Amino acid sequence: MAARxxxxxxxxxxxxxxxxxxxxxxxxILEHRLLPGIKLGEDEIGEIYGASRTLVRTALQQLxxxxxxxxxxxxxxxxxxxxxxxxxxxxxxxxxxxxxxVDHAVDAVSPAWIERLQQHLTEEREAExxxxxxxxxxxxxxxxxxxxxxxxxxxxxxxxxxxIARSSLIILLYRRHDTPxxxxxxxxxxxxxxxxxxxxxxxxxxxxxxxxxxxxLFLKDPAADELRLADVLGA
Amino acid sequence: MAARxxxxxxxxxxxxxxxxxxxxxxxxILEHRLLPGIKLGEDEIGEIYGASRTLVRTALQQLxxxxxxxxxxxxxxxxxxxxxxxxxxxxxxxxxxxxxxVDHAVDAVSPAWIERLQQHLTEEREAExxxxxxxxxxxxxxxxxxxxxxxxxxxxxxxxxxxIARSSLIILLYRRHDTPxxxxxxxxxxxxxxxxxxxxxxxxxxxxxxxxxxxxLFLKDPAADELRLADVLGA
DNA sequence: TGGGCGTAGATTGTATAAAGTTTCGCCTGT
DNA sequence: ACAGGCGAAACTTTATACAATCTACGCCCA
Numbered sequence: 001m002a003a004r005x006x007x008x009x010x011x012x013x014x015x016x017x018x019x020x021x022x023x024x025x026x027x028x029i030l031e032h033r034l035l036p037g038i039k040l041g042e043d044e045i046g047e048i049y050g051a052s053r054t055l056v057r058t059a060l061q062q063l064x065x066x067x068x069x070x071x072x073x074x075x076x077x078x079x080x081x082x083x084x085x086x087x088x089x090x091x092x093x094x095x096x097x098x099x100x101x102v103d104h105a106v107d108a109v110s111p112a113w114i115e116r117l118q119q120h121l122t123e124e125r126e127a128e129x130x131x132x133x134x135x136x137x138x139x140x141x142x143x144x145x146x147x148x149x150x151x152x153x154x155x156x157x158x159x160x161x162x163x164i165a166r167s168s169l170i171i172l173l174y175r176r177h178d179t180p181x182x183x184x185x186x187x188x189x190x191x192x193x194x195x196x197x198x199x200x201x202x203x204x205x206x207x208x209x210x211x212x213x214x215x216x217l218f219l220k221d222p223a224a225d226e227l228r229l230a231d232v233l234g235a
Numbered sequence: 236m237a238a239r240x241x242x243x244x245x246x247x248x249x250x251x252x253x254x255x256x257x258x259x260x261x262x263x264i265l266e267h268r269l270l271p272g273i274k275l276g277e278d279e280i281g282e283i284y285g286a287s288r289t290l291v292r293t294a295l296q297q298l299x300x301x302x303x304x305x306x307x308x309x310x311x312x313x314x315x316x317x318x319x320x321x322x323x324x325x326x327x328x329x330x331x332x333x334x335x336x337v338d339h340a341v342d343a344v345s346p347a348w349i350e351r352l353q354q355h356l357t358e359e360r361e362a363e364x365x366x367x368x369x370x371x372x373x374x375x376x377x378x379x380x381x382x383x384x385x386x387x388x389x390x391x392x393x394x395x396x397x398x399i400a401r402s403s404l405i406i407l408l409y410r411r412h413d414t415p416x417x418x419x420x421x422x423x424x425x426x427x428x429x430x431x432x433x434x435x436x437x438x439x440x441x442x443x444x445x446x447x448x449x450x451x452l453f454l455k456d457p458a459a460d461e462l463r464l465a466d467v468l469g470a
Numbered sequence: 471t472g473g474g475c476g477t478a479g480a481t482t483g484t485a486t487a488a489a490g491t492t493t494c495g496c497c498t499g500t
Numbered sequence: 501a502c503a504g505g506c507g508a509a510a511c512t513t514t515a516t517a518c519a520a521t522c523t524a525c526g527c528c529c530a
Contacts, residue, residue, distance in 0.1 A: 017514095042482070052515050053482090058296065065300045074482060074521050089390045096335055155324045159394055252484095277512075287485050288512090309491050309512060475528080483520070490513070497506080 021049050021059040029068055029079055030141060030168045031134040036081040040069065068165045080169060084219035087170040091214045094163050097156060098144065098210060099203040102190065104151035106199050113150050117191045120146055124187065141168055143187050147194075167213075174217040186212070256284050256294040264303055264314055265376060265403045266369040271316040275304065303400045315404060319454035322405040326449045329398050332391055333379065333445060334438040337425065339386035341434050348385050352426045355381055359422065376403055378422050382429075402448075409452040421447070 063069035127135040186209040193202035277288040298304035362370040383392040421444035428437035
């Protein structure tokens with residue numbers, strides 16, 4: 001009902017050509033096919049999607065507002081390169097918001113939602129088993145978005161979408177590879193807590209999940225000039 | 236330094252013509268000169284600011300992303316009309332985020348910041364004294380933004396900007412006028428707590444301030460069909 | 471040989487024109 | 501008199517053309 005009278009800009013509207021471009025580029029960034037610093041030329045993208053620069057520009061501006069693309073005046077659009085400081089801010093915000101979101105999710109629990117969550121867990125496990133890293137990283141982010149959708153809180157959902165997208169770039173840039181493969185499946189534990197309507201457990205599981213993700217990051221401060229240079233030079 | 240290499244899209248860039256339009260329209264909405272539902276024609280705005288529709292369109296799209304403007308396909312842009320449900324979400328989010336923001340603000344306290352806050356309180360009182368309702372409502376929102384800037388947390392700042400803008404529309408639409416004029420100056424108490432570096436007091440003051448604002452609202456649920464109709468019809 | 475300057479090419483920023491959709495008024499028919 | 505439909509006007513959407521800016525390469529000179 002409200003969807004017709006007020007088509008929120010966030011609505012998919014798959015028929016909308018701008019949205020197709022935006023979602024295509026977003027997926028490419030979230031799946032780590034487009035790496036931070038890469039130039040997103042307007043003509044280039046326009047040719048791929050068969051659209052004029054006008055539409056590409058609109059899509060890129062939206063992505064810039066979501067924080068996964070930087071637009072530099074007279075130079076063009078680039079995939080964002082979050083700094084360690086950005087990373088800390090993003091995860092602090094997630095630690096604040098996501099426990100509240102799962103809290104709401106517990107209120108919204110229903111057989112249909114549990115079904116949907118379980119199905120998602122299956123997809124995640126399948127991607128993991130077949131070693132599909134790209135699908136894996138995408139699904140991992142989508143789990144958090146799914147919980148936010150379940151909460152029914154559209155503002156938190158909007159904020160979280162932004163945070164998840166940025167997190168994907170942060171993990172790509174700063175994840176340490178020397179960490180032990182974590183045996184426990186946090187997402188499954190969160191679903192279990194939601195299903196049991198155990199508010200406190202759900203919040204706690206979510207929080208520790210986020211802490212573990214952040215613990216796997218190596219957020220090197222700009223101590224070494226090497227880093228400073230690489231950062232300033234951009235690409 | 237980072238400002239040059241990555242000119243965040245949020246940066247004022249007062250020389251930027253799109254920003255001038257965006258800030259002009261934002262100010263008009265926040266000061267309640269443009270009321271919810273009003274049509275924002277591209278030609279109309281373009282003529283006022285001496286800009287082509289291309290630039291106006293960019294500005295309006297940014298405002299749509301901030302949630303204070305709705306863009307309806309093939310119909311144009313309108314000042315947003317938040318529903319009671321939207322209002323509850325906005326204030327819940329503010330109750331979650333703003334106490335954390337003042338917490339950070341306490342960490343950042345310095346003579347310069349205290350000076351700035353005090354000066355703002357003075358401006359607020361002056362506007363109140365001379366009965367300038369428009370300046371009053373604008374400054375009231377800017378106080379919260381100022382605290383968020385003080386916190387140094389750019390993500391929270393971005394989120395809060397959006398929440399404040401929407402709050403302004405919500406207050407305009409749903410404020411009850413039969414409430415007693417609150418004698419206490421909450422903003423001043425918050426500044427005092429920040430100056431004393433009293434974290435807990437600052438959080439508590441901010442929370443009770445938000446609760447009081449929300450308590451002054453009459454968030455009528457769509458019980459009466461009259462309201463439902465008016466909402467669906469839009470303008 | 472190394473650095474500075476200038477011009478050519480490419481890319482973005484802005485404006486304008488063409489295309490499509492909605493809205494509103496008017497007219498006709500009942 | 502009123503409902504329904506046709507048509508023109510206004511507006512948004514999209515594409516394209518033009519202007520401004522930046523980048524890169526090559527040339528010249530010290």
